[in-house]
Amino acid sequence: MPSQPGRLLYAQSGGVTAVINATAAGVIEAARAKGVQVYAARNGILGALREDLIDTSRESKAAIAALRHTPGGAFGSCRYKLKSLEANRAEYERLIEVLRAHDIRWFLYNGGNDSADTALKISQLGKAMGYDIRCIGVPKTVDNDLAVTDCCPGFGSVAKYTAVSVLEASLDVASMADTSTKVFILEVMGRHAGWIAAAAGLAGDGPDAPPHVILFPENAFDEGAFLAKVKATVERVGWCTVVASEGVRDAAGHFLAEGGTRDAFGHAQLGGAAAVLAQLVKDRLDYKVHWALPDYLQRSARHLASATDVLQAYAVGRAAVEFALAGMNAVMPVIVRTSESPYRWKIEPAELRKIANREKKLPKGFIRRDGFGITAAARRYLSPLVRGEAPPPYGKDGLPAYASLRNMAVARRLPAFP
Amino acid sequence: MPSQPGRLLYAQSGGVTAVINATAAGVIEAARAKGVQVYAARNGILGALREDLIDTSRESKAAIAALRHTPGGAFGSCRYKLKSLEANRAEYERLIEVLRAHDIRWFLYNGGNDSADTALKISQLGKAMGYDIRCIGVPKTVDNDLAVTDCCPGFGSVAKYTAVSVLEASLDVASMADTSTKVFILEVMGRHAGWIAAAAGLAGDGPDAPPHVILFPENAFDEGAFLAKVKATVERVGWCTVVASEGVRDAAGHFLAEGGTRDAFGHAQLGGAAAVLAQLVKDRLDYKVHWALPDYLQRSARHLASATDVLQAYAVGRAAVEFALAGMNAVMPVIVRTSESPYRWKIEPAELRKIANREKKLPKGFIRRDGFGITAAARRYLSPLVRGEAPPPYGKDGLPAYASLRNMAVARRLPAFP
Structure with a gap:
């Protein structure tokens, strides 16, 4: 008491x-x-x-x-x-x-x-x-x-989720690329700052390791440079993993996700940058493409x-x-x-x-000069934040045993607020 | 040797x-x-x-x-x-x-x-x-x-991924529903058979537990019944989690994902059922909606x-x-x-x-009579397949230590095949 x-x-x-x-x-x-x-x-x-x-x-x-x-x-x-x-x-x-x-x-x-x-x-x-x-x-x-603050609680876990997802999906794509999907696009959260997109870079290092292309909201989207990079990667590596921040914008400052994709009723299509990029890769490069949008899965994992x-x-x-x-x-x-x-x-x-x-944006020194990856400084900053595992306990049913509170209300002492 | x-x-x-x-x-x-x-x-x-x-x-x-x-x-x-x-x-x-x-x-x-x-x-x-x-x-x-075979290697893991993802994302949605997203839609693999969609049902049991709606490829999509179910769930529970198989079709047998969603060039939009369903919920029920498409993440997790x-x-x-x-x-x-x-x-x-x-379809007895959930028989079948954890070893960098083989070629003994 x-x-x-x-x-x-x-x-x-x-x-x-x-x-x-x-x-x-x-x-x-x-x-x-x-x-x-x-x-x-x-x-x-x-x-x-x-x-x-x-x-x-x-x-x-x-x-x-x-x-x-x-x-x-x-x-x-x-x-x-x-x-x-x-x-x-x-x-x-x-x-x-x-x-x-x-x-x-x-x-x-x-x-x-x-x-x-x-x-x-x-x-x-x-x-x-x-x-x-x-x-x-x-x-x-x-x-x-x-x-x-040096970092924010919540970020390290979504960073780890993103890096692991890129690593796993890339192993999948690599094994199928000969006859199937050649380009995989993962859309991650980050409307204004590319921290989560940057964390994807932890999945691999070196020019042939995924992710091969990261699109940050800090850089204006350059369609030509993007397509050239994807094409060169597929031709060299055999496949290409792209990570796109939901906040990717064109030079005029419009979100890619608002780039004219409409449904049959003329409504702007829900969803986002990855769908637009996938269509672009398909239309211009004629590669088989898949894309993923983990949405809330990434921040609740x-x-x-x-x-x-x-x-x-x-x-x-x-x-x-x-x-x-x-x-x-x-x-x-x-x-x-x-x-x-x-x-x-x-x-x-x-x-x-x-x-x-x-608002703390990604420092300029964290984005590689070509705009499509992270620097060694970014790795030094990000790496400790995803370290260590802390799995929840699992029940006999194979699912995590998450808490459920009673959330008992306190008796009110005031009149209702209009 | x-x-x-x-x-x-x-x-x-x-x-x-x-x-x-x-x-x-x-x-x-x-x-x-x-x-x-x-x-x-x-x-x-x-x-x-x-x-x-x-x-x-x-x-x-x-x-x-x-x-x-x-x-x-x-x-x-x-x-x-x-x-x-x-x-x-x-x-x-x-x-x-x-x-x-x-x-x-x-x-x-x-x-x-x-x-x-x-x-x-x-x-x-x-x-x-x-x-x-x-x-x-x-x-x-x-x-x-x-x-x-009673089950197929590969399924139990995607089933576990799907059930855990539904559970976690639903905790997220539940905590935000008062002022934010009320309907969350997860699209899962399964073009012809609803096994993965069914596995999502393991995330919860009872009318108020997620997933509240599962859409199986085995059932023709009934727009009216779907919207009524989502509305009733939001009104009773405060929010609603939907799991849709990528193979959901209308009564005429057309994939929902091909349901007329076109981009600015008139191309059929890549992506799928979840995007179409999200638009529908937004247009007809005016709820804030989010959707996720884990794509390869689900089968490589x-x-x-x-x-x-x-x-x-x-x-x-x-x-x-x-x-x-x-x-x-x-x-x-x-x-x-x-x-x-x-x-x-x-x-x-x-x-x-x-x-x-x-091809082994989901048995009729595994789908609940209202068409939107799984039966006790389905639970008895599915539950053991997701049991037990087998995490990979992790490196000091916080990422799984996945194998990379040398894959040395055997010398050829035959002429090339045309």
Whole structure:
């Protein structure tokens, strides 16, 4: 039973990952150890606005421990960006009201740069409204695009999934290329930054190893150069594996995925860059082509998580609680790389205002000069993040034994929010 | 060094799997133990026609053992169906000529029902041409559609991959559905038979568990019933996971994937059923929808192989050698289920003529009456096939340590085949 006065509120925000629940486990276990009761907001910040709170102290120790190996967001997440303080002060005031009604003294918001901004604003408004609340941003995003932190929990696992998938599918394509598919295209997430596409480069090294072509959102798509590279690869190697970021754009800045592909009704076709590229390769080069779009499979593949990522996700959760209880405010526990070889890291607090609403793109020095691959510097950065395996326990049925929480609601104390 | 006179030729055929190399390991290890030299045909039967043979005795013991955990086809496979004996007798005679030139007395053809037919024909022609050759078909196909055998090596692993992917992606969708994607569609392989789609059903049981809708190629697609089921699921559960076989067809027998989706040039759009279904859900129900097409990822995912499948793949390879060396001809080692609970199986020889060119569809009793799910009988059949984990070893770089063979060519003894 909680022995400390005041409660801690934890919320998950934005796209979920294979390891965001490991962060939740870190938060809850660290808070329990200090005698602090943890509420979770159902469906992210919306749960806080709606006063739809979950009492995590109703969950068993085993259930919380199992979050470490369970993908998805155990308390629900949301895509909901609070407007600015000027545009919708009522929402922020409601949040403070809910926090006050439940004696919540620490608020931990687990998300990306939007969420860092929200946590920052709440901390500021709390001060202005005379309610003492400590707000901590907790990093999470498969996109790896948060400023300050060396890497983002969630990225290492999608990076590992992507590299392994490229390796495996390439072995398949290599063995069939003589009479079947010669070009395989894998479309990966990353609308604005090519971190996941870059991670595919870990599948192999050298000119003949897959992936032979990576298309980054950072580079304008050059159709001629792309086709020439694919053709040269097929002629030299016998086959070609392409990894395309969903965010690949032409020189005019239009997503390739919006490049005029329409269905019979004239609607823009759902789906993306890989379909467009496959059609291009087929039409222009007349090679048999296959493509894959793993979509949510890539960010929920807890069965193939990186052990480094799981460890870091858990550690930022614990650190967030320590920082909060130590009285820190408007900070985020970030990962600092203290050594590259051997890989060593530690966690430090960083100011939210240096992280909120910023985006870290792939450095220019990580993309090879020809634009179709990664550099040795990128390999040195990426490699430690996919290291180590942390498979979930499997049941007798051959499926991972993922946690399912009870998610018991806390009784409401306020009228509904309009 | 080989101590037996005569050699054994092994060839891989058709689409490769996560475990076809485990069969190769079984073949080579069993033959080595008997002092028999194994040649492999490069790129399947084409290697035999071209006299492009690989001497597997040049590979180390460790390399052969590593085939057990390496996906793809280590010697190359092909999509090449020999014409009938009447239509192209020259090809069959060339095969016998190559076998004779290299003193090959046993031919093991690792593939599906086409390959069983080829092996059968070669055995018949050998007899007619006075060349004593023992032909054994070795089962392999992710489609699980071979007659006689209880299941096909390769299927259990893609089944496990599919069930785990549905489970993981559904946890993701469930946590975001309040404000984001409400319908997730996974397209799986299976052009003619819904075995893989059925395996997705192992991800959950009961009306609220995913997958909520499975679309089988065995049932004509009913747009109205499908949309009603998706809508009812979203309204009751909050979200809906759909698994669609690539072979889903309308009542007129046309693949959904060919349903009029064209690109800007008027070409039929590559890709498939999931894209069409996603557009339908978006247009008619106005739900946010995401879809995934794992394509080759599903059949090459050795990292998530079923231990049962790996064991059976290896065992059919060993049995094929035992049957061949015992003088059997025109047979296939098939898997016989001797007990369901506990699951027990054994391997027996079955006549190739009972397997060649036949196709085993999903039994009617495996599809639920409403057409959108699997029955308890299907669960009893499928469940043991995905049991057990058999992860590959991983390197320090965090990637699976897959084997790479030297594949040294055997010197040619014949003129080139036109």
